[in-house]
Amino acid sequence: xxKLIGHLLSLIVGGFFVWAGIVKLTGPTEFFxxxxxxxxxxxxxxxxTAMFLPWLEVFAGIGLIIPQTRSGALAWxxxxxxxxxxxxxxxxxxxxxxxxxxxxxSGSSVTFALARNGFLLAALVGIYFISICxxxxxx
Amino acid sequence: xxxxxxxxxxLLFALGGAIGSTLLVQRPDLPALSQDEWLRTPAQVAELGxxxxxxxxxxxxxxxxxxxxxxxxxxxDWDTGFGELISVWSPDDTIVVYCDGxxxxxxxxxAEHLRKDLGQENVYWLEGGYEAWLxxxx
Numbered sequence: 194x195x196k197l198i199g200h201l202l203s204l205i206v207g208g209f210f211v212w213a214g215i216v217k218l219t220g221p222t223e224f225f226x227x228x229x230x231x232x233x234x235x236x237x238x239x240x241x242t243a244m245f246l247p248w249l250e251v252f253a254g255i256g257l258i259i260p261q262t263r264s265g266a267l268a269w270x271x272x273x274x275x276x277x278x279x280x281x282x283x284x285x286x287x288x289x290x291x292x293x294x295x296x297x298x299s300g301s302s303v304t305f306a307l308a309r310n311g312f313l314l315a316a317l318v319g320i321y322f323i324s325i326c327x328x329x330x331x332x
Numbered sequence: 333x334x335x336x337x338x339x340x341x342x343l344l345f346a347l348g349g350a351i352g353s354t355l356l357v358q359r360p361d362l363p364a365l366s367q368d369e370w371l372r373t374p375a376q377v378a379e380l381g382x383x384x385x386x387x388x389x390x391x392x393x394x395x396x397x398x399x400x401x402x403x404x405x406x407x408x409d410w411d412t413g414f415g416e417l418i419s420v421w422s423p424d425d426t427i428v429v430y431c432d433g434x435x436x437x438x439x440x441x442x443a444e445h446l447r448k449d450l451g452q453e454n455v456y457w458l459e460g461g462y463e464a465w466l467x468x469x470x
Binding site: 218221222225230236240241244245247248249251252253256261262263264265266267268269291292302 | 333335336337338339340341342343345346347348349350353354357359360362408437438441
């Protein structure tokens, strides 16, 4: 039963990241603009981030769904979410009233994105304890 | 496979995709990005007649300070703000929407919504937002 919950959680969270990555890949210019709105990096860094980040989301999402690559994907997704949360908190602290850019130009507010990422982080912690931690104990 | 090897494998796939994207997608120029037929600079707004200001920020920020006679129409509470707007708006007015600073997307989105809901074309958004107008006309 625990194993099934682990697979199901990984499918949901991994699927979400695959979807989020594909949405960004279909609108790279909008995503580039969203990154610039955070005013955290320059134009060049924003462009390379816009080119690289969606692919990382897609492959880390797929990696999370596949049990054999789940640990590595979990590490990437946790790092990504922590970076996203830090960027969102920084935008809030500076009073930037911007679209989060998490799903292209979806219109999600920064506060909504913060809460959603919190749930995703909690789900990743759940996946770690359900799918990865028990395996380590056996080994 | 060890977790760090899995992570490197994912990174390599992502780098491959990113290289493909950079080859296929042409990088847009920044001026082209900011070109928007509904965008107006403070100087352009100053030349418009019958300007009705719309503050697209949330109610807390609106109450902390806003332009004179501005109506607060926030996407978070559209019906209330839109109702208030209708009570003061006339079709001859030119609506200019503002929010906070350069990075604020809310004014553009709010202007889009207003053009649809009012059925009017003369709804613009302010480049640089609230701060830019204060700098221009303190």
